Structures are given as structure tokens and as C-alpha cells.
Amino acid sequence: MKKKIVAMLMASVMALSLCACGGGGGDAAQSGGDGGAQQSGGDSAAADDGSASGEITKLIVAFPTWTGAPTDTEKVQEAMNEITRDKLGIEIELQVSDFGSFNQSMTLALSGGEQIDIVSTLGFAYANAVQQGYLSNLEENDLLSTYGAGIVDVMGQANIDACRVGGVLYGLPNNRDMAQGRGCVAVATEYLEGIGYDLSGDSEIIRITVDELNDVYAQLHEKYPDKEVYRPSTGAMSQFSNVDSLGGSVFGVLLDNGKELKVENLFTSDFYMDYCNRIYDYNQKGYISQDAATDTTAATELVKAGTLMSYTTGGKPGIKAQETNLCGREMTIFQTMDNYVSSTSVASFPWAIPITAANPEASMKYLNELYTNADLANVLAWGIEGEHYKIGDDGLADFADGVDASTSGWNHSMGWLMPNQFLTHIWVGNSPTLWDEMKEFNDSAVVSAASGFTFDTTNVANEVTAVQNVYNEYQASVEYGFVDPETGIAEMNEKMMSAGLQKIIDEKQAQLDAWAATK
Amino acid sequence: MSRAKTASEAGGGAKKMTLKRFKRFIPIYLLMLPGLIYLFINNYMPLPGLTVAFKKYNAGMGIYKSPWVGFQNFTYLFTTDDAWVITRNTIGYNLAFIVVNTVMAITVAIILSELTGRIKKFYQSAILLPNLISSVIIGYLVFAFFSVENGFVNNSILKLFGKEAVSWYSEAKYWPFILIFVSAWKSVGYNCIVYLATLMGFDRAFYESAQIDGATKWQQIKYITLPLLKPTIIMLTLMAIGRIFYSDFGLFYQVPMNQGALYSTTNTIDTYVYRGLLQMGNISMSAAAGVYQSIVGFVLVLVANLVVRRVDKDSALI
Numbered sequence: 001m002k003k004k005i006v007a008m009l010m011a012s013v014m015a016l017s018l019c020a021c022g023g024g025g026g027d028a029a030q031s032g033g034d035g036g037a038q039q040s041g042g043d044s045a046a047a048d049d050g051s052a053s054g055e056i057t058k059l060i061v062a063f064p065t066w067t068g069a070p071t072d073t074e075k076v077q078e079a080m081n082e083i084t085r086d087k088l089g090i091e092i093e094l095q096v097s098d099f100g101s102f103n104q105s106m107t108l109a110l111s112g113g114e115q116i117d118i119v120s121t122l123g124f125a126y127a128n129a130v131q132q133g134y135l136s137n138l139e140e141n142d143l144l145s146t147y148g149a150g151i152v153d154v155m156g157q158a159n160i161d162a163c164r165v166g167g168v169l170y171g172l173p174n175n176r177d178m179a180q181g182r183g184c185v186a187v188a189t190e191y192l193e194g195i196g197y198d199l200s201g202d203s204e205i206i207r208i209t210v211d212e213l214n215d216v217y218a219q220l221h222e223k224y225p226d227k228e229v230y231r232p233s234t235g236a237m238s239q240f241s242n243v244d245s246l247g248g249s250v251f252g253v254l255l256d257n258g259k260e261l262k263v264e265n266l267f268t269s270d271f272y273m274d275y276c277n278r279i280y281d282y283n284q285k286g287y288i289s290q291d292a293a294t295d296t297t298a299a300t301e302l303v304k305a306g307t308l309m310s311y312t313t314g315g316k317p318g319i320k321a322q323e324t325n326l327c328g329r330e331m332t333i334f335q336t337m338d339n340y341v342s343s344t345s346v347a348s349f350p351w352a353i354p355i356t357a358a359n360p361e362a363s364m365k366y367l368n369e370l371y372t373n374a375d376l377a378n379v380l381a382w383g384i385e386g387e388h389y390k391i392g393d394d395g396l397a398d399f400a401d402g403v404d405a406s407t408s409g410w411n412h413s414m415g416w417l418m419p420n421q422f423l424t425h426i427w428v429g430n431s432p433t434l435w436d437e438m439k440e441f442n443d444s445a446v447v448s449a450a451s452g453f454t455f456d457t458t459n460v461a462n463e464v465t466a467v468q469n470v471y472n473e474y475q476a477s478v479e480y481g482f483v484d485p486e487t488g489i490a491e492m493n494e495k496m497m498s499a500g501l502q503k504i505i506d507e508k509q510a511q512l513d514a515w516a517a518t519k
Numbered sequence: 520m521s522r523a524k525t526a527s528e529a530g531g532g533a534k535k536m537t538l539k540r541f542k543r544f545i546p547i548y549l550l551m552l553p554g555l556i557y558l559f560i561n562n563y564m565p566l567p568g569l570t571v572a573f574k575k576y577n578a579g580m581g582i583y584k585s586p587w588v589g590f591q592n593f594t595y596l597f598t599t600d601d602a603w604v605i606t607r608n609t610i611g612y613n614l615a616f617i618v619v620n621t622v623m624a625i626t627v628a629i630i631l632s633e634l635t636g637r638i639k640k641f642y643q644s645a646i647l648l649p650n651l652i653s654s655v656i657i658g659y660l661v662f663a664f665f666s667v668e669n670g671f672v673n674n675s676i677l678k679l680f681g682k683e684a685v686s687w688y689s690e691a692k693y694w695p696f697i698l699i700f701v702s703a704w705k706s707v708g709y710n711c712i713v714y715l716a717t718l719m720g721f722d723r724a725f726y727e728s729a730q731i732d733g734a735t736k737w738q739q740i741k742y743i744t745l746p747l748l749k750p751t752i753i754m755l756t757l758m759a760i761g762r763i764f765y766s767d768f769g770l771f772y773q774v775p776m777n778q779g780a781l782y783s784t785t786n787t788i789d790t791y792v793y794r795g796l797l798q799m800g801n802i803s804m805s806a807a808a809g810v811y812q813s814i815v816g817f818v819l820v821l822v823a824n825l826v827v828r829r830v831d832k833d834s835a836l837i
Contacts, residue, residue, distance in 0.1 A: 107802075111578050132802070133579035290667035294688045294776045355579050458575070461804065462595035465795035469601060469786075472794050473779040482689060482780070499599045 056085060057362040062095040062109075063120035064102035065412040069094075072383065072409025079379045090366050092117075096412075099123050110134045110354050117357040118367060122349035122417055126163075126171055127247065127454050135170040135352045136360060144169065147364035150372040154420055162346035162452030167518060171350025172367060176416045177438055178346055179445030181205065181315020183240050183337030185213065185230075186323045187220075189330040191309050195219040204320045205333045210278070213336060220309055221287055228308045229287035231299045232279060232480045236312040241271060244342045244448045246512065247455025251467050251496070252505035257340055258448030261516055263509040265501065267493040276478055276485035283481030293476040300326040315339065317437035321429050339445035343453045351419055370419040377423040383410030389425070395432060397425035453515050460507045463500030470495045572806040592807035601791060609787040612695075612771075613763040616702050617756060623703050624710035625748065629740060631711065632718045643715075647708035654769025661701060661774055689780040698785065701774055702767070710755075717751045718744065753827055753834040761820040764788065764812040788812060 070076075073094050081091045095116070097105050102123040109116055111134075121129055129135050138144050144152065144160075152160060155173055163171045184205070192199060197216065199206075208216075221229050238245055243266060244258035253266045266272050282288050289295065299311035304327050313323060315335050323331040353363045369376055382389045382397055388410045389397045405411055415421050422435040431437060457464050474492035477483045493501075567583075572592055574585040596602060627646065631639060649657070664671045665687035673684040687693060725743050734742070766787035775785040792808040828835035 111802075128801075133577035290686060291669070291688075293778060293780070294662065294666070296776070461801060462591075462598055465595045465804065466599045466601070469782075469791060469795050470599075473782040473786075475779055477689065477780045495599075499601075 055089065057090050057359055059090060059092045059117035059357075059359070059362055059366055060095055060115055061092045061118045061366075062097070062102075062106065062116050063414070063417060064097050064099045064123050065414050066099050067412075068098035069096035070408075070410045070412055072388070075387075076379060076383055076410050079384050080376060083373070083376050083379070084366065084369060088362075088365055088369060090362055092366065106134075107132075110356055113356055115356055115358050116354045117359070117363045119352050119354050120349060120417060121171060121352055126347060126350055126352070127165060127456075129352070130165045130170045130454075131456060131458060134354055136355050136357065138169045138172065138353060138364070140360075143360055143364050144172075147361055148172070148368045148371075150368045151419075154371045158452075159346050163350045164452065165454045166456065171347065171352040172371075172419070173346050173350050174416075174418065175371075175420045175422050177316040178442045179316070179339045179341045180239070180345065181319070181335050181337075181339050182242060183210070184313050184315040184319070184333055184335045185310050186303075186313045186319075186327070186331045186333055187216070187310040188303055188327065189332045191220055191224060191227075192216070192332055195223050199332060204317065205315055205335045208334050208336060210336050213334060214278070216334075217282070217287060217310075218285075221285065224309065225286075227306075228289045228292075228302070229310065230282055231292055231302060231308050231311050232288065233299060233312060234475065234479075237272075237275060237479050239312050239314050240337075241275065242337055242340065243271065244450060246343055246450060246453060246508055247457070248344050249455070249464065249468070250471070251464065251501055252508040254343070254448065254450060257338065257446050258343060258450050261449055261512050263505050263512060265493070265505060267489055267496065267501075273485055273489065276481070276489060279479060279481035280483075280485055281481070288481060292480050293482060303327040303329060303331075317441050318430050318434055325429070339441060341442070341445050341447040341451055343448045343450035346451060347454060349417070367419065372420070372423075374423040377418060377420055378425060381415045381418050381421065381424040382427075383408070391425065392428060394428075395426075396428040396430070398428040450512060450515075453512055455508055455511060460500070460504050463503050466499035467496050467501050467504060470499050569806070569810060571803055572810045574803055576801075576803045588803075592801075592803045593811060595795065595804060596788075596792075596808060596811060601786070604783060605786050605788050605791045608784065609766050609789075610763055612698065612702075612766065612787065613759070615695075615699050616706075617759045617763075619699055619703050620706055620710055621752065621756065623707045625714055625745075625752070627707055628711040628714035628718055629744060631715055643708075645708075646711070649705045650709040652705075654767075654773040657701065657705065657769075658773035658776055661697065662776060665697070688776060688778050691781045691784040694775060694781055694784045698770060698774065702770055705770070713755065714748065714751065717748060721747055749831075750834050753831070757820060757823055757827065760823045761816050763819055764816045766790070768793070 073096055077092060077094045080094075084090045084092070099122075103125070106116070106119060106124045106129075119135075121135075138148075151172055155175065159173045159178070160169065163169060163173050189199065195216075197219075217229050220227075238250065242255070242257045243250070244254040245266075246252060246254060246263065250266050252263045254260070254262065255264055255266075255269055255271060279288070299308060300323070302308035303311070313319065313333070315333060320331060320333050323333065351367060353360050353367075357363050370380065371377075378385075385391070386400055388400055388403065388408050390400045392398050399405065399408055399411075415424060415427075418424070422438070426432060426434045470492060474488065474495075478485060478488045478492060571582050571585070573587055573589060574582070575588045575591075576582065577585045631643060634642065652660075662670070665673075667673060667684065667686045667688065670687070672687070677684060685693070687697075721744070725747075726739055729739050729743060766789045768789045771785055771787045772790050772793065775781045778785075788808065792805060796805050824835050
């Protein structure tokens with residue numbers, strides 16, 4: 001008896017360490033039955049093409065927001081169904097989760113064979129989702145060309161091709177700021193005025209050199225010795241570089257805006273040494289808080305609180321309004337480098353059709369509508385006119401009367417995640433020609449030669465995990481300027497090399513060459 | 520446990536399992552049934568899923584049809600020097616926790632058992648409180664003490680003695696002490712409950728006769744309380760040893776604020792796996808880590824039990 005109890009105890013210990021990944025995808029199509037649920041209220045007499053049979057296809061659309069499902073999700077869903085019910089014979093159910101749990105809930109739903117018809121891969125890492133086999137091929141049976149022609153028109157074939165993984169298309173890019181203004185910092189304007197900096201120019205982003213920036217910082221520190229001048233963050237190094245982090249990891253990168261397809265070790269590059277030296281210098285001069293590595297408060301919050309003066313950001317049209325809004329103080333944006341489209345930026349978070357979709361044709365039809373139908377796109381982005389937003393005299397959208405950011409039932413601020421943001425209304429506070437500026441910004445940016453390359457980590461999964469751990473160990477001390485770069489970088493690089501960094505670089509180069517050969 | 524053992528041994532050895540005997544125990548078997556069903560569903564049915572650790576998992580194919588890859592998913596645990604560091608940290612800290620927390624729990628339990636009335640209730644609740652606080656909040660409480668610029672230790676204590684400020688979050692050598700202290704502070708209230716409950720069940724007659732014989736408090740503790748507590752201590756320690764390859768994730772991840780510079784003394788198997796796989800989301804590799812931990816934990820329990828049996832046969836579990 002006692003043996004049994006102990007055996008069970010032990011077994012429970014073992015079993016608890018396993019995630020309950022039952023079923024698998026075998027029964028993926030099982031849910032197709034209730035997909036075609038009969039819709040009783042076919043009220044309107046418009047019985048054209050899609051709904052000729054009177055059957056309504058029900059799709060589940062999943063995407064994350066920062067805070068989870070807004071209160072009016074059902075109302076918005078109904079408003080969207082009003083538009084597509086008669087036209088396409090499709091109704092949807094919105095499955096909105098908060099960003100933090102989205103990855104996990106999608107992994108569980110898809111590995112459990114639950115029906116999801118359309119999914120955003122934001123937070124549900126696209127390349128990983130493909131490697132784990134969660135997403136379906138969008139060109140199977142000519143799915144895209146038959147039902148998604150409008151999407152190709154809107155996005156352009158080049159952007160679509162940038163989402164291919166191993167030649168297969170698993171996702172559709174969304175229309176947004178594809179480029180990123182590299183080397184940007186946001187500085188609170190009041191402090192710049194305090195040191196007498198000339199802000200008379202009318203451009204949204206002020207172009208300066210790194211030396212000029214250092215000079216501004218020196219003056220700021222002299223005038224406001226009690227305030228922190230600059231706060232580094234984990235993403236700051238990438239944002240303040242012309243490095244193309246292939247496949248989203250900095251282990252094996254293209255230097256110099258990715259002009260050549262030569263994979264190099266970032267940590268032995270001159271750029272990295274210069275960058276770390278500059279931050280180390282900031283730290284030695286007292287620009288950076290001694291708690292910078294430990295304190296995870298967002299830089300914008302620190303600016304709002306009045307303890308910090310500047311931080312790194314990514315430039316784009318509308319960035320000044322965005323940062324000013326976040327910080328609650330007028331911000332000035334300086335840029336020291338080019339606008340850049342990196343290899344991964346187009347395919348950062350495409351929209352996809354999972355393997356558990358009940359009816360991929362209907363999913364593609366609906367996606368096509370989201371990319372091309374302005375009414376539908378506006379409901380998804382801003383909600384219902386008159387209830388959630390109103391259009392002002394200047395043609396810009398604003399909160400409806402009696403509603404504000406905190407009381408609106410549909411205010412997810414995820415416009416940039418939606419399939420085609422450029423169809424939607426421009427929000428008040430932005431330039432009325434924001435979308436044109438955005439297009440211009442995308443078109444004029446430097447594009448990486450590797451744009452559209454995705455890295456399959458399967459063969460080097462062990463090395464990536466090990467090297468990532470080394471990077472985690474050293475990143476904050478080296479990139480926040482808490483150790484002398486001369487010794488710190490060498491030590492980190494040596495440990496990474498013994499953890500297999502060179503193997504990752506070689507694998508990336510091999511995959512990149514193979515990718516380039518097929519272009 | 521030990522009483523149940525002798526009972527079952529006596530029963531099993533003396534009589535054969537007859538239908539009559541079985542019938543007599545039917546109500547007891549029925550009582551056992553819900554628990555068994557729960558254990559079966561929750562702990563045995565997922566066992567075939569262990570195979571995922573030896574496969575290249577593909578959601579499209581499911582666990583059972585994904586291709587086998589042998590031990591490839593395990594190699595990342597052992598490829599670098601980190602393997603030694605994380606194993607040493609995990610076992611070292613857990614051993615320290617077992618010793619320190621057990622001693623603390625027993626001490627506190629004995630002290631509490633000597634108190635009476637309202638004050639006892641108050642102390643008991645007060646020392647239980649840290650156990651109910653989330654690790655994230657504990658992380659910030661610790662940060663309030665050790666923050667370099669605004670921390671209590673640097674600004675008040677060290678200054679008082681005229682000492683230089685220390686950047687606590689970049690000096691790994693201090694963290695073993697901090698973590699052991701935090702762990703003791705957090706868990707002593709909870710751990711002492713079992714000991715206290717056992718203590719309260721002791722026959723007061725032992726103590727009364729000891730007092731009549733002129734035994735001091737210390738002698739009473741040494742010759743009555745501790746020997747009576749021994750089976751409980753051994754059982755709880757054996758159970759702790761079974762989890763020696765697991766670490767309190769919140770304590771090792773949140774309390775040092777996930778600081779890279781502290782990894783040499785704060786990285787354990789759980790945090791290593793979490794940090795490494797956060798980027799990749801590879802189910803097979805995380806399952807491999809789980810299998811490794813459970814198998815080593817299982818072996819350790821068997822070994823520890825063997826040792827206990829050599830020393831004191833009645834206290835062993837199996």
C-alpha cells in the first residue's frame with residue numbers, strides 16, 4: 001500500500017512537469033461541422049453570390065491587444081457581421097486576448113485542435129509558429145490567388161514574398177510602417193529649451209550626428225545634474241544601429257544596413273565596440289542611473305515622472321505625437337541614422353490561417369475583405385461611428401461625444417496591427433496626410449538585401465538557447481555601460497563562442513546563401 | 520506513515536487476501552476511489568506524452584506522429600559550462616534551504632508551542648504573511664533594500680557605519696546569503712505549521728514527568744520534543760529531496776530582478792530553461808528539461824530513502 005502511494009507521489013512529480021498537450025492536431029478538421037451553423041435571421045432580401053445558399057459560415061478571428069478584450073467586443077463583432085453577412089455569407093467571432101497570454105492561449109488552442117480561422121502572429125512569433133507547424137500554406141489549391149487577389153494588390157507581391165518561410169507562404173503582411181528610423185532618441189522639449197537649443201525648424205524629426213547628440217547630452221547634464229540624462233533599454237542597441245539582426249536574433253548579423261549578404265559576428269564588430277564605449281562613457285559621466293539595469297519601469301513613465309530626460313526610440317511619421325502622448329510632455333525626436341527596412345520587419349507579425357481553420361477559403365475571403373473594405377477595416381480599428389468615435393470637421397477621427405480613452409468600449413490602440421491600417425480614419429493629433437507620409441517613409445527607406453529572409457533555428461536550437469543565455473547574462477552590464485567594453489565584450493564573446501555562436505553564424509550564412517540562390 | 524506501514528505489513532504477512540477480507544474493506548476502497556481516479560487522470564494519463572521530449576514536435580502531426588530525434592532535445596542542457604553552474608546552484612541552494620528552513624521551522628514551532636492565547640495567534644499569522652506575498656512583490660521589497668541609488672542598505676545602514684555603497688545587483692557574491700535569507704523569511708511560517716501541529720499532538724504527560732524530574736526547558740526539547748519530531752522531520756526532508764532538482768522560480772527569477780550579472784549565483788535549471796526557451800517556444804526542449812528533472816529527482820529520493828533505511832528503518836518511506 002505504502003509503496004503505491006509513494007509510487008504515485010513520484011509519478012505525480014514527473015507528470016506535473018509535463019504540459020498537458022493532449023490530442024495533437026489530428027482532429028483539426030473535426031470542428032468543421034459547427035462551422036457552417038445555420039443562421040436564422042437572414043432578414044435582408046439581398047441574396048447575391050456568397051450567401052445564395054442562405055448558409056452562413058462562422059469564422060473565429062484571434063488577435064491580441066495590450067489589455068485583453070475591450071468591453072464592446074460583441075457590439076463591434078455584430079457591426080462587422082452586418083457588413084459581411086450578406087456580402088460574403090460569413091460571420092465572425094472575435095477572440096481577443098491580452099498580449100501577455102496570447103502566445104500561450106494560441107499554442108494551447110491550436111495544439112488542442114480548437115477551431116481558429118484567422119490569427120494575428122503578433123506575440124505568437126511567426127517563424128516559431130511555422131516551425132512548430134501551426135500555420136497552413138496559403139497558396140495550397142491557389143487559395144491566395146483565387147480568393148485573396150485584393151490582398152496582393154494592396155500589399156504588392158514583394159511584401160507578400162517577404163513572408164515566405166522556406167519558399168512557402170504562411171502569412172500575409174499588414175500595411176503599416178515597414179521601415180524604422182534608426183538611431184532615434186526622444187528628448188523632453190522643456191529641457192532642450194532650458195539649455196537654449198534652437199528648435200525653430202518645423203520638421204517632425206531633427207537630423208543630427210552622434211557627436212552633436214553627445215554635445216546636447218553634455219549640456220543637459222550640466223544644466224540638470226539631478227536628472228537622469230539617458231536610460232538604455234534591451235532594444236536600444238538594435239534601434240541605435242545599422243545592424244540587420246537576421247531572423248530576429250543578434251547572433252550572426254548583417255552589418256552596414258545589410259548591403260551585402262555576409263553574416264558576421266556582431267560582438268567582434270567595430271560598431272558594437274563603439275556603441276558600448278559611448279554608453280560606457282555616458283555611464284562614467286553619470287548620465288545613466290546606477291539602477292538602470294534593475295529598474296524595469298518604462299522610460300516613458302520616468303520622463304512623465306520628471307526624473308529622466310531622454311531615451312531611444314524608433315523613428316516613423318507620427319512618432320512625435322506618439323511619444324508626446326506616452327510621456328505626457330512635449331517630446332523632440334532626434335535621428336542620427338537612416339530609415340531602414342530590415343530583413344524581418346515586413347514579416348514581423350503577419351496574419352495567418354492556422355491548421356485548425358474550418359474553412360480556409362472563407363478565411364481567405366474574409367482576410368481579403370479586411371484588406372480592401374474600408375468600412376470593415378474602420379469598425380475593426382476604431383469601433384462604431386457615433387458610439388466609439390466621430391469624424392471631426394477636419395476629417396480626423398476622435399472619441400465620440402461623452403466617451404474618452406478610458407471609457408470607450410473599443411479603444412485597443414492596435415491600429416498598426418490591423419491588416420490594412422491605411423484604409424482607416426486618421427486619429428486626431430496626427431497629420432491629416434499621415435498615411436501618405438507613411439507610404440513615402442516606407443518607399444524611401446534603405447532596404448536590407450536580405451529582406452524577407454527568415455531563419456530556421458531547427459538545426460542550431462541547442463546553440464541558440466545556450467548563446468541566448470550568455471547574452472542574457474552580459475547584455476545589461478555591457479550595453480548599459482556598467483563594465484568596461486574592452487574586457488566585458490571579449491569575455492562575453494569568448495563564452496558565446498564556446499556555446500556555439502560560430503555554428504549559428506555558419507548556419508545563418510548557409511541558409512542565407514540558399515535563400516539568395518532561389519530569388 | 521510508519522504506523523500505516525506496520526499495520527499493512529502485519530495484515531499482509533499474516534493473512535491471505537480473501538474475498539471475505541476484500542468485502543470487508545469495500546467501503547475503504549470506495550473512499551479511495553475518487554482520489555485514485557483523480558491521480559489516474561491527472562498524473563498517469565499524460566505519461567505517454569513524455570515521448571514528446573524525444574521528438575521534434577510538429578503541431579500539424581501531433582505528439583504521436585512527430586518524428587523521433589533521440590536525445591537531441593537534451594543536449595542544450597549540457598553544451599556549455601553553464602550546465603555545471605546551474606546544477607550546482609540548484610542542488611546547493613536546495614540543500615541550504617532544506618537545512619536552514621527546517622531548523623528555522625522547528626525553532627519557530629517550538630517557540631510558538633510555548634506561547635499561549637492571543638499573542639500566539641498574532642505571531643503565527645504574522646510569520647505566515649510573507650508566504651502569501653507574490654514573488655514579484657518580494658522582488659521589489661528586496662529592491663527597496665538593495666537599490667544602489669535609493670536603497671535602504673546603501674543609504675541608511677552602510678552610511679551609518681561610514682562604509683562605501685555597494686552595487687548589490689552587479690555583485691554575485693552577496694546573493695547566496697540574500698536568497699537564503701529571503702527563502703527562510705518567506706517559507707518559515709508555512710513550514711512550521713506541520714511541525715507545530717505535530718508538537719501540539721504530543722502527550723503533555725512526558726513534559727510533566729520531565730518537569731517533576733527537574734529537567735530544564737532545553738533538556739525537555741532535546742530529549743523529548745526532537746526525538747518525537749524525528750519521523751516528521753525525516754518525511755518532510757525526504758519529500759524536499761525529491762524536489763531538489765526543481766527550484767522556486769519566483770525566488771530565483773523575480774527576486775534578483777533577472778539580472779544577468781548575477782547569473783553565476785542565481786541561475787538554476789528552471790530559470791535557465793525559461794530564459795533560453797522564452798525566445799524559441801520549443802515544446803520538446805522544455806519537456807526534455809522536465810523529464811531530466813523528474814528522473815534525477817526520482818533517483819535522489821530512492822538514494823536518500825536507502826540511506827535513511829540504513830540509519831533508521833522505521834522512518835524510511837519504502
